[in-house]
Amino acid sequence: MNRRITDKNNFLFIRMIFLVLFVSLFMAGLSIYLIKSSNIVLYNAILNIILIGSVLSTILVFMNGILIVRLLKGKKINSLSRIWMDFFLRYIYIIIIYSSQILRVDKNRIRYVFSQLNNNLILSSGLKVKPEEILVLLPHCLQKTTCPHKITVDINNCKRCGLCDINGLVELKDQYNVRLFVATGGTLARKIINEIRPKAIIAVACERDLSSGILDVKKIPVMGILNERPEGPCINTRVSLDKIEETIKFFIEKGKQ
Numbered sequence: 356m357n358r359r360i361t362d363k364n365n366f367l368f369i370r371m372i373f374l375v376l377f378v379s380l381f382m383a384g385l386s387i388y389l390i391k392s393s394n395i396v397l398y399n400a401i402l403n404i405i406l407i408g409s410v411l412s413t414i415l416v417f418m419n420g421i422l423i424v425r426l427l428k429g430k431k432i433n434s435l436s437r438i439w440m441d442f443f444l445r446y447i448y449i450i451i452i453y454s455s456q457i458l459r460v461d462k463n464r465i466r467y468v469f470s471q472l473n474n475n476l477i478l479s480s481g482l483k484v485k486p487e488e489i490l491v492l493l494p495h496c497l498q499k500t501t502c503p504h505k506i507t508v509d510i511n512n513c514k515r516c517g518l519c520d521i522n523g524l525v526e527l528k529d530q531y532n533v534r535l536f537v538a539t540g541g542t543l544a545r546k547i548i549n550e551i552r553p554k555a556i557i558a559v560a561c562e563r564d565l566s567s568g569i570l571d572v573k574k575i576p577v578m579g580i581l582n583e584r585p586e587g588p589c590i591n592t593r594v595s596l597d598k599i600e601e602t603i604k605f606f607i608e609k610g611k612q
């Protein structure tokens with residue numbers, strides 16, 4: 356999963372590089388032309404275009420800054436701003452995540468903020484769906500490593516011994532009638548999503564897989580819930596059942612948001 360998603364991110368990043376390269380070359384060409392040109396009218400026109408462009412980009416940066424701060428504080432934003440932010444966050448995330456390599460910033464911190472912004476964007480939408488239209492996607496590392504029951508095939512194979520959080524998650528599935536699956540990787544996750552065709556997804560994963568999954572699934576809102584790793588990554592991980600229940604309720608309960 357992560358390999359393909361990373362490749363997609365790389366592709367997006369390469370597109371961004373080409374865009375920046377194109378703009379830089381255009382500006383360089385323009386500057387050379389202006390220096391060599393003696394056409395005052397054209398010179399003034401181009402200067403005005405550059406000035407207007409700079410003013411518009413400053414306004415854009417300022418407006419995006421306000422929207423991001425509002426989202427980080429969990430405040431609502433209007434539907435037009437939501438559509439814009441959904442697009443903007445995906446692109447800015449790619450730029451920031453690659454810049455973090457140069458600036459030596461912990462990528463997981465950026466991934467965490469990105470998934471939180473994404474969650475707040477969905478919360479701000481007040482989206483409501485039927486319980487059976489909700490897909491809860493879980494990583495297989497939630498299952499106790501010593502458990503012999505194969506829940507990746509069917510989550511109902513869990514014998515409810517209570518040694519891991521799968522027990523509580525199956526209880527939530529039965530209580531709210533949502534769809535619950537364990538995905539061993541991105542290919543299986545995509546297959547499940549294509550078959551179920553949910554209207555909302557609640558995904559449990561680490562920072563890296565959450566942000567990748569959110570970027571990978573475009574037309575369905577994905578609420579990301581971070582797993583807990585008391586024994587280290589990818590082994591006997593845990594998840595807050597309260598957070599999962601709270602998210603299910605958000606999607607199905609009308610008039611409470």
Ligand code: SF4
Pocket residue numbers: 498499502503504506513514515516517518519520521522
């Ligand atoms: S709760 Fe279910 S999945 Fe977890 S160890 Fe027990 S039987 Fe296995």
